[in-house]
Amino acid sequence: MDIFLLEAILNGILLGGVLALLALGLNLIFGVVDVVWIAYAELVMCGMYAIYWLYAFYGWPFLLACAVTILFVAALGLLVHLLIIEPVLGSAPINQLLATGGLLFFLQSFATLLFGTDFRNLGLRLPLIEISDISISFARLLAFAVALLGAGTLYLFLTRSFLGTAIRAIAQDRDIMGLMGVSQRRIYFTTSAIGGGLAGLASCLLVLQYDVHPFLGNSFGPITFMICVLGGLGNMIGGFIAAFVMSQIISIGGFYFSIEFSYVLAFLLFIVMMFVRPQGIFGR
C-alpha cells in the first residue's frame, strides 16, 4: 500500500478522535435537551482563546490553563442554556436552531471585537513521531488518546452513576421522569454544563494543532452537525462511529483530490444519507 495513503488513513483516524469528542458533546445536548446548538463549535473557539490567553499571555502552566478552560467553557454552556435555550424551549425547533445561530453570530463577532482577526497560536510545537517513513503529529495522537479517554469516561458516567442514569432517562421520556421526582431543569443544566465541558476539552486538544481565530468554528461547526445527524441525532455511539467515517472521507479525499473537495464529498454524502436513511446510519 502507498505509504502516503497509509499516513492519510492514520491521520484520518486521529482527526476522527477529536471530531468524535465534539460530536459527543453536541449529541448529548441534543439527546437530552432536544435542541441543536449551532454555535457549539464557537464554544470551542472561546475555549481556545481562553487557553491562549492563560498560557501564552499570562504564562500559566499548560495543564492548569486547560483545567481552568474546561471549567470556563462548562460555565459558558450553563449560561447558554440559562439565557438562550430556556426561553425558547417551548417554541418551534426551528426557532431554537435560530436562537443558537444568533449566538454563533454573537460569539464570532465578539471574539473579533476583543481579539481582532489575527491567527494566534500557542507557540508550542509538539514533535512529529516517525515510524518507518510515516510521520504522525504527536499533538494529534495525544488528542486522539484524550478524546477516547473523555468519551470512555462519559460513557461510564452515563451508565454507572445515578445522575448519568437520570440524564439518560430524561432523554427517553421527559414527562414521566418529572413524575418520578427528577427535576428536568436540573438535568438540563447538568447536561449543558457537561456538553460545555466536552467543548472545553476539545478546545484544549485543538489548540495544539490549529491556530485560533474568531471564525474557526466555521470549519468545525458544520461537519460536527453532519456527524451527529449521520450517526442519528442523540445516538452517541452512532455519532462516535460516524465521526470516524467522516474523518476518513475527509482524509482520504484530501489525499486523492484536495482538502476542499474532500469536504464537498463529506457534505454530499451527508445529503444523500439524509435521503436514504434520515434517521441516521445507526438510527432505529
Next chain:
Amino acid sequence: MKSTRLVAAMAVVILALLPFGVSEYVLHIAIQILIWGYIYTAWSMMGRFGLTSFGHGAFLGLGAYIPALLWNFAGITPWLGIPASMAAAVLLAVVIGYPCFRLRVVGHYFALVTLALSQVVLLTLIAARDVTGGSLGRTLNAVGHSWTALQFPERGYFYFFALVIWLAGLAVWRWIDGGLDRVALEAISEDEIAAASVGIDVMREKLRITMVSAALTALGGALLTQYIQYVNPETVAGVAVSLQIVFAAIAGGMHVLLGPTVGALFTIVLNEALRIVFGIHFIGAANTIYGILLILFIIFMPRGIVGLLEEVFARAFRRSREALGAPATGA
C-alpha cells in the same frame, strides 16, 4: 384599499426620485438595502411557509458566479448569463428539493440538508480556484459604461435596476398571495398530512415555491456582482451568508410583504451606524450587537419588526373602535 394603492404609488415615485437628491454614499446604502431586501424577500417566499432554508447561499452563489465567469472567460453577456444562472439555481433547487419533499425531510432536518448544500457550493467554488479565483475571488473584466456587459460606473443605473427588481420581487409575492397556492402552502405548513388528505399536492406546491425562491435569489446574486464588479465565495455562498439571510428576514418579519425589506433596512442601517460610531477600530462591534439583537428577536418577537408593528397597530385600532362604541371585529 384605494388609499393603500395611492400610498404605494407615492412611495414608488419618491423612491424613483431619490437618486437625484442624495450623496453617492447614501445612494450606495440605498442600493444595498434594495438588493438585499429583494434577496431576503426571495428567501421569505418559502421561509414563511415553514420551509426554513439555511442554504440560500448556494443559489446566491450560483447567481453571482455563473454570469461573472461566463463574461470573464467566454465574453458571454450577462443578459444570457443571468437567465442561465437562474436556470441553474432552479435545477439545483429541484435536485435538492425533490428528494427532500418526496422523502418528507422537514423542519430542522431540512435546514441541515440545505446548510450542507450551501457548504458544498462554497467549497466547490473555493476548490475550483483555477476558474473561480478561490478564496481571493474574481474581479469582472471591466469595459466601462456598457449595456451589453451591464457595467456602469455611475451608481444611479444600479439604483434603478435594484429598484425595479425589488418591486418585481414584491409583485411576485403579491401574486403568490393572491393565488390558491398560498392557501395550499399555508395548509401544508400547518399540517402536511392533513393537507395531503384534502387533496393538496404537497410535493408539487413545495417544489414550485422552492424553485421560484431559488431563481429569484440567483437573480439577486447576479445583480450584487454586477454592482460591485467583484465576486468572493465567502460573501455570496456558504453558511455565513445563508444565516445572514435567514436572520435579516426574521428580524424584519418574514410573514409580511415588506418585512424582509425592513430587515435589510434595519440590519444595513444598524451596521453603518455602528461602523460610524465605533469606527474601524472596533470591527465586530456591529455584528456583536447584531447577534444579541437576533437572539432577543427570536426569544421575544419571533414575528419580527413589521409583525410586531402590525400587532401593535391592530390592538390600537381595536381599542379605538371600542372607544367609539362600534363592535370590535376580528381577534
